Amino acid sequence: MNSRPLFTEAASADVVLAALGADTDPRLRRVLTSLVTHLHAFVKEVGLTDDEWQAGIGFLTATGQKCDAVRQEFILLSDVLGVSMLVETINHRAVREATEQTVLGPFHVVESPPRGLGDTIDLVGKGEPCLVTGSVRDTDGIPVPDASVDVWQADADGFYDVQRPGEIPERNLRGLFRTDHEGRFWFRTVVPRHYPIPVDGPVGDLLRATGRHPYRPAHIHFIVEAAGFEGLTTHIFDRDDPYLGSDAVFGVKESLIRAFEHVDDPERATALGLPNPFREVRFDCVLRPGGERAA
Known part of the structure; x- marks a missing residue:
């Protein structure tokens, strides 16, 4: 079993990206690398709170629930x-x-x-x-x-x-x-x-x-x-x-x-x-x- 670095605040994005498999599609790897890097930087920059994280999850959940055949x-x-x-x-x-x-x-x-x-x-x-x-x-x-x-x-x-x-x-x-x-x-x-x-x-x-x-x-x-x-x-x-x-x-x-x-x-x-x-x-x-x- 290959070991990966353990999660830390400073290296959070690197730890997540290290979990990508070797056979990951190159374009998917590039997109996810940028997404994870910017997303983790955003969370650190604003100091996202537990309540704010929960509110964000609730907002995205409600967004999906509002979608139907004529509403996206x-x-x-x-x-x-x-x-x-x-x-x-x-x-x-x-x-x-x-x-x-x-x-x-x-x-x-x-x-x-x-x-x-x-x-x-x-x-x-x-x-x-x-x-x-x-x-x-x-x-x-x-x-x-x-x-x-x-x-x-x-x-x-x-x-x-x-x-x-x-x-x-x-x-x-x-x-x-x-x-x-x-x-x-x-x-x-x-x-x-x-x-x-x-x-x-x-x-x-x-x-x-x-x-x-x-x-x-x-x-x-x-x-x-x-x-x-x-x-x-x-x-x-x-x-x-x-x-x-x-x-x-x-x-x-x-x-x-x-x-x-x-x-x-x-x-x-x-x-x-x-x-x-x-x-x-x-x-x-x-x-x-x-x-x-x-x-």
């Missing part, structure tokens, strides 16, 4: 601590003109229904009508036809369909589109509203304890995919939203801010199947090459 409290926790955005930023650093990524968010939990270009994703008819237009191209400016454009958003009251089942129609404000031969897409919707992330669980307790508000600025989510390109997960944000500079999950990037312009054009509104006046926003997505998954 651990993702929410990652979001409000800025970890989700950091992981996205590290793994998808800006390249040339490629559109920047941002967080997936906790509400992409059901498949978006396939819809035709120009269709509406609004099944309720409440809110300010809006036309979303855009395109998908590569970093050389070449259009990407038949790209998959998955969209979802909150309604005019700041709720997603999964938050109010039975009150909001299933798959309201969700749609899966395909770009045309010139890489274009367009659809009808309503202007989204800012909304609070769920605060009835441990993450809400954390925000209240630290004096933080729970609001996300108004946005529309996009996942754009095409064969031969890296997938893009992103949002566009309303330029005039009051929470643009204080997003609870740190998801706003300057390049993703858009103006939802006011349009007063009766003839165009009629042609589009929209009431007049309406709002319009444009989002041109630029994909970077790589990846082999088909859309």
Whole structure:
């Protein structure tokens, strides 16, 4: 039997890491080495008390217990601590003109229904009508036809369909589109509203304890995919939203801010199947090459 050094406060991290077996996967070894080293240093730096340790265990336990088929409290926790955005930023650093990524968010939990270009994703008819237009191209400016454009958003009251089942129609404000031969897409919707992330669980307790508000600025989510390109997960944000500079999950990037312009054009509104006046926003997505998954 191989003996290991006995546990001491000074050498605590080294003792734990010495327990890793020789056949530990190299990447796992690297991740655990860094995690254990920083975790032990944190405990020593703050002088963590027994009560604080118990409270931390209770918080993580409650976080897990709050998760269900439509609620992922651990993702929410990652979001409000800025970890989700950091992981996205590290793994998808800006390249040339490629559109920047941002967080997936906790509400992409059901498949978006396939819809035709120009269709509406609004099944309720409440809110300010809006036309979303855009395109998908590569970093050389070449259009990407038949790209998959998955969209979802909150309604005019700041709720997603999964938050109010039975009150909001299933798959309201969700749609899966395909770009045309010139890489274009367009659809009808309503202007989204800012909304609070769920605060009835441990993450809400954390925000209240630290004096933080729970609001996300108004946005529309996009996942754009095409064969031969890296997938893009992103949002566009309303330029005039009051929470643009204080997003609870740190998801706003300057390049993703858009103006939802006011349009007063009766003839165009009629042609589009929209009431007049309406709002319009444009989002041109630029994909970077790589990846082999088909859309």
